[in-house]
Amino acid sequence: MAKKTRQTGKSKAKRSNQKILNAFEIAERQENGSDSDGNSGDDDYRVQDGVLDASKFLNNAKKEDFSDDEIDSDEALGSDDDYDILNSKFSQSIRDKEKKLKSRAQRRRRGEKVESESDESDDGYSSIDEDQLVGLSEAWDMDDKDLAKSKMLAADKDVVLDDAWESASSEESESDDESGSESESEEDIFGDDSGNEVDLSNTLTHLKSQLKMLPKERKKLISETIIENEFSLPTNGNKLSINDMISAVDTSVSKDAILIDNEESSGSKALDTPLPVNIQQKHERRAAYEITKEEVSKWEDTVQQNRQAEVLKFPLNPTIKHNDTATTFRSTNDPTTDLEKKIHSVLTESALTDDKKEATFEELAVAKMSPEEMKERTNELRLMRELMFREETRARRIKKIKSKTFRKIKKKERLRDQDLVEGSDESDKEDHDRKRAEERMNLKHKTQSKWAKSLIKSGLSKDSSNREELEEMLRQGERLRTKQLGYEDGDQSDNNASDIERDYEEEETISNTSRAKLGKGVLAMDFMKAAEERHRQENLQEIEMLKKLENGEDLQQFSEDVNSINVIKNQGRRVYNPTAADGDINAVNKRARQEIEDDESSNLLNKLSKKAAIVINKPEETRAHETEPQEEANPWLIAGDTKRSSKVRVVDKDSSKQEKTLNKMKKKSVKSKIGENLEIDVGETLGFELDNSDDDERETFKQLDLIKDAFAGDNVVTEFQREKKRVVKDEDDKEEDVSLPGWGDWAGGKKQKKRKIVKKINGVVQKDNRRDKNMKNVIINEKMNKKNLKYQSADVPYPYESREQYERALRMPIGQEWTSRETHQRMTMPRVITKQGTVIDPLKAPFK
């Protein structure tokens, strides 16, 4: 009851702002059931909340009132209506249960109310409020077991509530009175502050409306069978297919929608599961690394270069500043001085300074051609170029042929041509001089020179130094001659004539066919063709000749009739004096033949041997007695050492094995002779006044013996040998018996084998490894000089891997006492040199 009163009171309070409304209106409204009435039953806590909030605006007295109300409501619940039923039928627990149930029912009803607000009548609503307890208890009585059917119950309850409506209203009337009084009192209380009241009511309604919404949400049962997903739709468990969605859309649109794939095509294909995050990151990192690597590798060359550089001078690329002096020529376009201006003006007047640029493309003749024409033309040109190139290469190959005979012939031919051409008019003096010089040069390194001739003639070539010089000269000559022939040592390719010829034939077919297509042009002109033909003929001829030479019929050509050859050459020239030319050609031929013959025997060895033979012949006659005296042992008469004079043949790398061995044997024999001499030769004494007579010899013999006798007693030699033996023994490895004396020995007659403990002591050096092992009168100390060790490395230092490497790196001293100044400075140059006062920029990014 109290609850109801409070509710009504509250509703009154809500409308207290509408002071104009009379009590009837209020009653009427109560009867009709305001929207706020529906809340009344369930709202004990909510009201409280509302009050709590509102307490900000109200004073304490009001609060007390409200709290009183609350207590009242509790009491009412416990005692008034339900008392009998509850006490008689149910225990406390049941009551509790019921309480819960009640609250649930209330909630449910509220939901009902929300649903049925629109259609249900106001009265019914208020009555529901009124009869809720009764109806519930009755419902409990009727069907107290099944809680699950509460919904249905609620539907039944409505009916029941309708039945009990009368009584409830009567009760309400009573309470209305009370509440009316109460509300009046309340109004009195609130009366003094109307504004506050307005606010409060507002807030209350506001709060109510808000709070009404919240528990609704909370109550919602969410039963989700689908996996939670961003894209899952709230379909209440029903499957939502794409078709459902499409059906909503216009069909014509859906057909065109590309993003919607047809079910048939997509099938039941699921998307791949994404990779785990760490693996994804790994991939990303890898990709990033690749990119960075690429970026960094741009620097590689620069860094490498700088690392390998012997010296780095910073700034790396200094800008070169030229000190422009006053005299430095500067080309300026505009004239500055008066004279220049004057000249310039004159030039411009006379239109000599033509500023026209190079012809533009439009001005070229090509521009007027049609593209087809142009194409043809370029093809033509290309072909011609190709042909010319081939001719050139062929000529080069011919040039490279190293057959000397061929060369000779070629040269001869050329000379002949020249003679024919220029023999008549000797006006070309310069050329003549040049030829002369060439001739002289050719002769220079042969034995025909004056010096060489004199050398050979005088027999000085026997002397080793002279001889060396001579040989060197010849060698030089050989080298020069090869150089003259136009190739260096390395690139003497051995092309055969046949090879070239084959090449030629092959090409001929091509050129013929192409030529036909050529049409007209400069290259198609008659004279060009003729020239080319001539050139070809020449080449072919050379090949012919070469072939002949290869077959061995070389020299015949030179003995041939002169004129026959001559006619073919120089077709365009007329020969005025064939007889003179003949003579010349004969001479040339002769020379060529001579040279060919020479060349055949032109090995250095052959030459040398030839010369040597000459050398041998002369002096052996004149100084036959001088080659001998070595054995005669009369050294005082001969100052010069004649030992070498007998060795005429020079033995060098080129000479054959036989020669070498022969030479060796000779040497040996000479040595042995000398060795024999040593023992008896008196002349080796330092005194040279001694005559060489036999008596004196004997005398010196005697003296030597005497000396030997005199020092015989000293026996220095034996002492020395003994000492050496001792040293060798001392420094050798030793074995020491470290077993204690007496231990392990038996005193008895039966000798047992003693157990020896032998320790090997490493000596300085083993007997066989001594340096002085084979030295007769020498003892070399092999002890380690410990004081020297501090100047040695204990092991191979770091970057080097072996002793050899290290010592090789050490071998060149860097001090300026031992090397040239240049070497010293280079080797001691700091690795990095910075120029003072300049800004050193960081390495610039390479051009990539």
Added chain:
Amino acid sequence: MAVNNMGSYERSDTSKYERGDPKHNRKKLYSRDKKLNAGIKKIDKQYQEALRSAAGTELLLQEEAGFLEADGPMEKTFKFKQDDIKDVVDQGTLNKTFKLSLAQYGPYQMDFTRNGKELLIGGRKGHVASIEWRTGQLACELHLNETVHAVKYLHNDQYFAVAQKKYTFIYDKTGLELHRLKQHIEATQLEFLPYHFLLATAGNTGFLKYHDVSTGQLVSEIRTKLGPTQAMKQNSWNGVMHLGHANGTVTLWSPSMPTPLVKMLCARGPIRDLAIDREGKYMVVGGMDKTLKVWDLRKFKEIDEYFTPTPVQSLDVSDTGLVSTGWNTHVTVWKDMFKSKQNSPYMNHLLPGDKVEKLKFVPFEDFLCAGSGKAVQNIIVPGAGEANYDALELNPFETAKQRQQQEVISLMNKLHPDTITLDPNVLGTVDKRANSIRLKPGEISEVATSPDAKLQIRPDVKGKNSALRRHLRKKTQNVIDQRKLRIERNLQLEKESRKRQHNDRIGVENDSDVLNPVLSRFEQKR
């Protein structure tokens, strides 16, 4: 970098300047390590450039040494008299010839400064004089009234040492006595190692003593044990001292070794004198047995042997390899003696009525200075002097300033006495005994941990068969008598003690209740 440097040209004759062992194993020279290989190649390139550059400096050697040449086979160079030569030589050379007649205090020893500018003479009877011989200026003259055995300039003309009757003294240029080297007693031979600043003395005591003249410390004194030293010369290539002894041996010494580096038997009689060429390759030894031997010092092999009519008194080798021998009244100069056996001398000179005491080639001059009983004189020997001198090393025309600077430089570059070895090239190289390949870190530890298994002495291990066991074994099992019981007990004790010992060895604590031997006797016997 200069583009046109001397090292960038190919040159034909660089072999002369090559260093190190040319026949290295190429396989060992290059490695698989790319970086190292590049480094080695770079060094090789530098080396080649240095060689070419060095060969290029030959251009600067403008002077040539000329020798006497005979016209035709009948003329002999040794027949040229000094007078003949004097007739044809230029005035400059003539001016440098001199003869000091010093009959009173002879015979004379002498010495030149290293650059040949100053001459120091020392008469046996106490006459010492320092002369700038080209100009004839006398720097100082001393009359010591004491026997003078040898005279020697130190690093320059400012100081000289004189080996007198008992002690060796050091005088300065003015003749002021600076030091009396009391450790050097009865020295008869003096040598000075200019790069080490060592004064070496040897004499009648048979000791070889090295004295550092820059610090004043006696570096080492070595007992030769070979009696009085007859001759002493230095090998200028490696600084090794060559001593000639009375038993015909020549010994080679370094201050860091108490024993001779090499001992050679060069003559049957006492050694009279010896001389070593500038490059340290050859040695000439003259003995009392009238022999003159040429030794190759690289192989320690006797090359040639000559006989002298009388024992050689003095020997010297010039910069160009001429060997001068002084015997009796004769001075004979030999050419190409190291190349081949000579049949006749290059030059000859006679000192009539006098006896040669000391011969010395004048540095950088074509002169031979001969000290004799009554005179000191210069003999012209064409081709004796080094024609191209390095003025930064030794400058014959040195000014006072240059001398001072040179002194400072040489003091700063002074070598330690321990660097004197037979082969100076070993300095800086890897120790001969060391591993010739660099070990990798793993290998090093392997080498370090592996003990020399062979050298370990293993103890005798006693047999398990003791007498007690034997007795137990012998006795029949079932008989139990007093002795058996005792034996068993003893064995038990033995076992326990062994166990205890073993525990001790491996470090396990023995039971603490075990009583010490003193108290164990009171233990209840089982």
